[in-house]
Each structure stands twice: as C-alpha cells, then as structure tokens.
Amino acid sequence: MSMPRLTIRARLTALYALLVALSTGILLLVSYWLLGRHFDRTLPAPLAGDALDEVAVQYSVAFLGVVLLATAIGWAIAGHVLAPLKRITGTARRVSEQRLGERIELAGPDDELRELAETLNSMLDRLADSFDAQRRFVANASHELRGPLTVIRSEAEVALANPEPDLDELRGMAESVVHASRRTEALLASLLILARGQRGLVRSRPVDLAEAAQAALDSEAAAAASESVRLTARLDPAGVDGDAALLERLAVNLIENGVRYNRPGGFVEVSTRAGVGSVELRVENSGPPVDHADAARLAEPFERLAREADAKGAGLGLSIVRAVREAHGGSLAIEPRPEGGLVVSVRLPRAAARPDDSRDSRLARRA
Numbered sequence: 001m002s003m004p005r006l007t008i009r010a011r012l013t014a015l016y017a018l019l020v021a022l023s024t025g026i027l028l029l030v031s032y033w034l035l036g037r038h039f040d041r042t043l044p045a046p047l048a049g050d051a052l053d054e055v056a057v058q059y060s061v062a063f064l065g066v067v068l069l070a071t072a073i074g075w076a077i078a079g080h081v082l083a084p085l086k087r088i089t090g091t092a093r094r095v096s097e098q099r100l101g102e103r104i105e106l107a108g109p110d111d112e113l114r115e116l117a118e119t120l121n122s123m124l125d126r127l128a129d130s131f132d133a134q135r136r137f138v139a140n141a142s143h144e145l146r147g148p149l150t151v152i153r154s155e156a157e158v159a160l161a162n163p164e165p166d167l168d169e170l171r172g173m174a175e176s177v178v179h180a181s182r183r184t185e186a187l188l189a190s191l192l193i194l195a196r197g198q199r200g201l202v203r204s205r206p207v208d209l210a211e212a213a214q215a216a217l218d219s220e221a222a223a224a225a226s227e228s229v230r231l232t233a234r235l236d237p238a239g240v241d242g243d244a245a246l247l248e249r250l251a252v253n254l255i256e257n258g259v260r261y262n263r264p265g266g267f268v269e270v271s272t273r274a275g276v277g278s279v280e281l282r283v284e285n286s287g288p289p290v291d292h293a294d295a296a297r298l299a300e301p302f303e304r305l306a307r308e309a310d311a312k313g314a315g316l317g318l319s320i321v322r323a324v325r326e327a328h329g330g331s332l333a334i335e336p337r338p339e340g341g342l343v344v345s346v347r348l349p350r351a352a353a354r355p356d357d358s359r360d361s362r363l364a365r366r367a
Helices: 008-042 045-094 112-161 167-198 209-226 244-260 292-296 317-327
Strands: 205-208 230-235 239-242 267-274 278-285 331-336 342-349 363-365
Touching (some): 008 045, 112 167, 205 209, 205 244, 239 244, 239 342, 244 267, 244 278, 244 317, 244 342
Antiparallel strands (some): 205 239, 278 342, 331 342
C-alpha cells in the first residue's frame, strides 16, 4: 500500500518546523551544557544534579512547545505563500476553449509567482489568438468550398428538373461542373500545401533559391504572356537548406500573384541574392494601388485584394508563402509600391554550404 502523497504546503511546513527544531535543539543543548558546568562550580553535587534534571524537564517542554508553534506558524505561512499558486491553478482548470478570455489576476510583489502568472497570461493570449485564427480559417475554408459545391448541385438539379434537356444545356451544365470541380481541386491542393508548410520540415537539403525561382518563372511564362505581363529576372546563386518542392512552390505563388493581380502591359521583376547570413527572393510587380492596411493582411488565409464574386484565386497564395518561410525560419515583408502593385521579399537563412558556390558569374535572365 503506497503512502499518501504530501502536498507542497505540508512539505514546506515540515521543512520549516524541522529547521526551527534543529536550531532550537542546538541552542537548548548548548545552554544545558553551560548550565551544567555552572551548577557544578556553584552548587553541591546533589543539588547540582537535581537542578540540572529540573532544567532538562523545562527545556524538553519548551522544545515541544516551540516545535508545535513553529508547525502552526509554518502551516499558516506556507498557505499564505502558496495562495497565489492556488489561484493560478484554479484559473488554469477553469480555462477551456470556450473560456479563453479568462486571465490570472495576481497582485503583490514582483516575484517568481507574478512572473509565472504573466507567462501563463501571455500563453493564454497566444492560445486565444490561435483558436480565433483557426475558427476563421475553418469558416473561410467552408465558405470557399461551399461555392463550387453549390454550383455543381444547382446545375445537376436544373438538368434533372428538365425532362428533355437538349445537348447545349447538357454541355453547359458539364462545363459549369468541370469549372467548379477544378476550382475545388485547386483549393484542396492549396490547403494540402499549406498544411505541409505549417507542419515544418521533414527533411532538409541544400537548395539554390535561384534555381527554384527560374523553375517558377518557366512555369508562369505562359500565364504572363496571356495577361500581357512582362517577366524579368536577375538571379544570383542563393543557397539555403530546406525543402526544394516547398521553396519552388513559394516562388511560384509569389510570381503567380504578381501576374494575376497586375495590369496589361505591366511587369513582374524577380531577383535572388545572397547576403551575410541570409538569402533573399524579391518579387516586384506593377498593378493597382494597394493600401498598407490591405497589404498587412494579405498573408492571412483567404484574404484577397479583390472582393468581388469573380475574384481570382482562393486567397491562399501568400498564406502558403508565409507557412513555407516559417518552416524555413525566414521572414516575409509585403510593401505596396507608390506607383501601384507590391514588393514582396522573403529572407531565409543562408546555407552552411551553398550549392554551386564555385560559380562566380551572375545569372541574368529575361523570361
């Protein structure tokens, strides 16, 4: 049968009582010895022995009294000291997903318990922000998925309601269903890439960011030509340690956004360079003017510059960019251009050993 677990209050009380008992016992023993020597010098032997016995009884009673008093005082002091900790524990027990707004109110000196309370409050703030972001993400994802699914269901219901649909009606329904299915497929693919970026790097290897940017430029060349957008690139070797597929997706999303939210005859300039301890991928594009407030929220999931019904994309492009740079320990800066458009810069830690480090020539390409 196991012994019952002592509480911290009981252990603190026992420690306090033990310290008092040791110090009092030592003091009484020294006093008893000194009195014994004094009695031996000043009193006859029988009287000295009787007096010393009487002192021993009195000292024993005093020792027991001091120990009991020390235990009571230690219990009270331990309770007072641990009271803030009980309030912290009670608040932590009451906090749940539905009550994340509750915080620990702790008055008193600026000590370790106050620091603990402030740390827990900061953690609760971060949890509340995380849950709010998760709720918004789920709501936005549900809304985005509901749109194409509604189109598919409506087209099917209209076709079923017509007992004798002609070929043009069936072809129109099929085109709408295919378009909605492709939109749903693209959204699900973006969500999977976003989840992959947010879970962190499974494996890491040397990657040249310039090569990832060039691959992204090649993949977006046709889209840029159809939108009459000019692509230019100035790519210096920029070695990082990371996931090649995620880094290429990061570059594709930046260039794709630059092409998509542009104007006919506009431009997208892509550059990579290596600095001291970091490398940078910079994408600058022309386009409509963007407010600083709008630019600040573009990295949030499902945020778009265009809010109309025919807005391009699902609003996950820069969210994926942010997730990939977080997985690689980098930073993201989104700045509006005074003339219109954006300048998006991603900085990532430089690789310990850069790929193609022996190349001295600069890669200057025009797509």
